[in-house]
Amino acid sequence: MSYPADTSIVVDRATKSFTLRYHRTFKQVTVAMLKGHQVSDTFQAVDDVSFTVEQGESVGLMGLNGSGKSTLLKMINGVMKPDSGRVLTRGRIAGLIATGAGFHPQLTGRENVYLNAAVLGMTERETARKFDDIVEFADIGRHLDSPVGNYSSGQFARLGFAVAVHVDSDIFLADEVLAVGDKPFKKKCLERMQEIRDSGRTLLYVSHAASSVRKMCDRVIVLESGKVGYDGEVGPGIRYLKYDAGTDEEEQDEELGADI
Numbered sequence: 001m002s003y004p005a006d007t008s009i010v011v012d013r014a015t016k017s018f019t020l021r022y023h024r025t026f027k028q029v030t031v032a033m034l035k036g037h038q039v040s041d042t043f044q045a046v047d048d049v050s051f052t053v054e055q056g057e058s059v060g061l062m063g064l065n066g067s068g069k070s071t072l073l074k075m076i077n078g079v080m081k082p083d084s085g086r087v088l089t090r091g092r093i094a095g096l097i098a099t100g101a102g103f104h105p106q107l108t109g110r111e112n113v114y115l116n117a118a119v120l121g122m123t124e125r126e127t128a129r130k131f132d133d134i135v136e137f138a139d140i141g142r143h144l145d146s147p148v149g150n151y152s153s154g155q156f157a158r159l160g161f162a163v164a165v166h167v168d169s170d171i172f173l174a175d176e177v178l179a180v181g182d183k184p185f186k187k188k189c190l191e192r193m194q195e196i197r198d199s200g201r202t203l204l205y206v207s208h209a210a211s212s213v214r215k216m217c218d219r220v221i222v223l224e225s226g227k228v229g230y231d232g233e234v235g236p237g238i239r240y241l242k243y244d245a246g247t248d249e250e251e252q253d254e255e256l257g258a259d260i
Contacts, residue, residue, distance in 0.1 A: 003088075008171055008202040009053040009076060013085035016046040016071055045071040046082070047226035055090070055170070058203040060217035060234065062241055067223040069206045073097050073175050076204065091170025094120050095204075096160045105149030109140060109159055112148050116163045130166045137188070138162035158185060165192050172196050175206040190215070210238045 003010055019042050046068045053059055061069050074080040075087045077097055103112045113134055117127040127134075135144060138158045143151065148159070164172070174193065193216060197203045205216050213220065213234060220237030222230035230240045 003052070004054075006055045007052055008055040008057070008090055009204070010086065010088040011049055011051050011072070011076070012088070014046055014049050014072070014075060014082040014087050015044060015084045016068075016075060016080060016082050017042050017044045044226050046075070046223075048085070049223070049226070049228055050085075051221060051228065051231055053202055053204065055202055056200045057219060058197045058205070058217045060213035060220045060237070061204055061206045061223070062208070062213065062220055062237065063223035063229075064241075066225075068226040069223055070097070070175055072223065073173055073204065073206055076171075077173055089171060092121050092167070093171045093173060094164045094167035094169035095171075095173030095175075096157070096164050097173055097175045103148045103156065103160070106147055108146060109138075109144040109148055109151070109155075112159065113163055116160065117167070120164065120167045120169075122167055134162045134166050137165065137192075139185075154182065154185070161189060165196065169201060171202045171204070173204050173206075210241075213238065 049068075049072065061073065063069050071080065074097060075082055076089060077093055077095070078089075079097070081087075104115060107115065113131065114124065114127050117134075118124070122130075138144075138161075140151075140155050140158055143155060148156065151159070172193075190212060193203065193205070197216060203216065205213065207213055217234055220230065220232065220234045221228060222237055222240055230237050
């Protein structure tokens with residue numbers, strides 16, 4: 001099947017299953033089997049999901065914890081392959097899909113900038129040209145020359161996001177990028193993501209914060225137990241999730257975005 005030239009992402013009946021093992025050692029498994037207990041179980045993290053995203057769309061991917069959001073994002077990013085169905089993308093993909101993803105813990109932050117940028121498709125010359133801007137955005141000071149294995153989750157997020165937003169990409173993926181880090185950094189992330197959206201790039205943004213989804217996105221897809229429960233306008237999508245009651249995270253996000 002062919003798709004229009006302005007189609008950026010195609011998810012076509014994608015399914016991804018995982019196996020849960022209830023016992024770790026051979027002895028535990030053997031004893032459980034002798035007693036007739038279940039030793040493993042299979043569940044579908046993403047179950048027959050289909051949708052398309054046009055170039056330049058800003059889509060909020062929402063759902064309760066365990067609904068399959070991160071698994072779906074990893075399939076779109078190419079980190080995982082669906083067990084069945086297809087996931088197709090057009091152009092270069094960048095973004096932050098996991099805190100510290102693509103970092104080597106024994107290398108310094110400086111070395112990991114080049115490593116992570118290479119993973120995202122940047123050449124060494126391109127990275128060198130943007131290096132100062134990346135470091136300035138990350139703002140981790142003297143920790144830049146320390147092994148990233150010693151970084152906090154906030155420092156991981158700063159460096160990872162700083163590299164990702166400096167990649168010249170067609171699709172930008174962000175998985176709970178505002179879940180870590182201090183308030184000024186979260187505000188800076190939102191501002192940069194708005195710049196990415198306004199540049200005409202495709203944005204797929206995973207978040208529980210309803211207010212930031214309202215600001216960033218023009219469409220919402222809600223996953224429920226691995227299936228698409230809702231796909232449409234932002235307001236009804238948030239009401240579908242019953243997020244309008246408000247949370248501390250949402251109130252904090254409103255405060256961060258007040259001046260944007």
